[in-house]
Amino acid sequence: MISVILDILSWICLMGGSFLGISGAVGLFRFPDFFTRIHASGVTDTMCTVLIIGGLMLQAESWQMLAKLLMILLLLTYTSPTSAHSLAKSAIRGGLRPTLGSGD
Amino acid sequence: MSTILGLYNYWIVVLLMMTGFYIVIAHGNLIKKVIGLNIFQTSVIIMYISMGKVRDGAPPILTEGVTLFSNPLPHVLMLTAIVVGVATTALALSLVVRINEAYGSIEEEDIHTQEKSS
């Protein structure tokens, strides 16, 4: 019983993560300028990581696996927003400006 | 079909190798040449690792209940090759830096003309 619930939960997590990942990548691929792209990838990236690693953690067979996956999760939730932040910051400093709409 | 799937890796390796080779002989920029050499090197490493794979094999770390392992020997050779590769790349890059200081350029052609005129 428990294992069925765990399976379903990890299915939901993995599929949700995959969906977020693909939508982020489509955003990265299709959006018109750098700042919209970093928005798309920055927002989805962290959540995608959390969901996929979470889904794998539900399936983990040993506590070692669980602990290591937890470490990856923590590291990525710290580093990937940080690098997105410094990337956007140095893009601004490097003279890149967001393209603005016509303002209506 | 089985030939294509069976040799696919090696064909890609040949293409990668030739890409690296082309960069080395056709481009004059020294940094680009170093990167071409690196691509060439990585393709060789990929070839060795492809050869070491055994179907349904496990990573060569002894665990209970596993009997079929991939071949560990290419792994050993390539592991050291990667570290030695980065050390030699560093040496090549520092030569490039010194060349740039001496000639003010990292383009092969500029260096040749300066050599001739002096």
Added chain:
Amino acid sequence: MYIAATAAILIVMTLAVIRAVIGPTLYDRILAGNMFGTKTVLLIAIMSAVAGRADMVDIALVYALINFIGTIAVLRYFEYSTEEQEKAES
């Protein structure tokens, strides 16, 4: 289940590589490279879950640590060389 997630990650990786190739600015490429790094971590984690081996997760862990250095280093040195170019132009 794992195959679907793997396929999704491979699609994401392909799109990120295409973005890294077409550019147009360097920042786009760094962004794509950063995203590619995160997805590599996830791919390796999934592969080790399929193999059921805890020791393969170590590799993903190294990636999670090293990928950050790559991004920061590019930004740092890029700032350097733009400074220098501005100085040379003025």
Added chain:
Amino acid sequence: MVNLIDIVLMGLLLITAFAVVRMRDLFAIVMLFSIYSLVSASFFVNLDAVDVALTEAAVGAGISTVLMLGTLAMTRRYEERRPRHAPLLPLFIVAVTGAALIYGTLDMPHFADPQAPIHQHVAPRYIEQSGTEIGIPNIVASILASYRGFDTLGETAVVFTAGLGVLTLLGRFGRREELSDGRSMYHDMILRVIGKALVPLMLLFALYVQFHGELGPGGGFQAGVVAAAAFILYSIVFGWDRAQKIISPFVLNIMMASGVTLYALVGVGGMLLGGEFLNYNVLGSYPAGGQHLGIFLVELGVGITVAAVMLSIYFDFAARVAVRKMEAR
């Protein structure tokens, strides 16, 4: 699933390699090259080469990217000239060589074929016997440090020599207290906090990789590179001059040499105790115990040398960049 991942990753490798040929912005090329090495490392994991993947992860995406960026900061950003003339001759040479190689692959055993000649001779002996002879689970580590220990001694010496070469070419500068590389990333508070948290974690992880290398993927080479990467991160975020106060170039020089010496001394120790050079059996009271001690010491030596050489190479590059900044100012 192995095949699916394999085909897609190989395709990605090809795309990146072709893009490198076409592009002229060297920064973009270095960026693509780091993606290239990420792809190849996931490829290695897919084909069971976990130790190789660990090395490539630390080396390709970390150290070699940083070194290439350092070189770019000292030279220039764009490839300035187009190839000399229409590249017909190089294309011809490449096509002919490639065709010959592809013709050669037709006779090769197919991918992942268990009957291939490479799997018939030396490797089965290692796989079957290393568990009892050496007594550690990681076969790659036992081959690296024990069966082919002499080879690895040579490789370590090569790494050491390359470190010396970079030191002679780029050199470190005398009055290094006066040098600083100007604006570091120290002003960025988020980066500073995260960097401060990550550096000890990475060092801890390097120790784990070093001492867990007998049981899982890891060992001296990988641990050395990860440890060097930790200091490089510190140096990027907090400035090169602060990093040099923590680990001075003098200490690095000593470490570089002492790792190789430790390795060679283990070999000599085996000779003194009545075995051959690098025969660890005689080091302990029983053969497997001796092997254990020998591999531990040898991997430690490799780790020390690799860490010191990588860090020393980085410091040499960073010092040059700092000097150029001083001159420009």
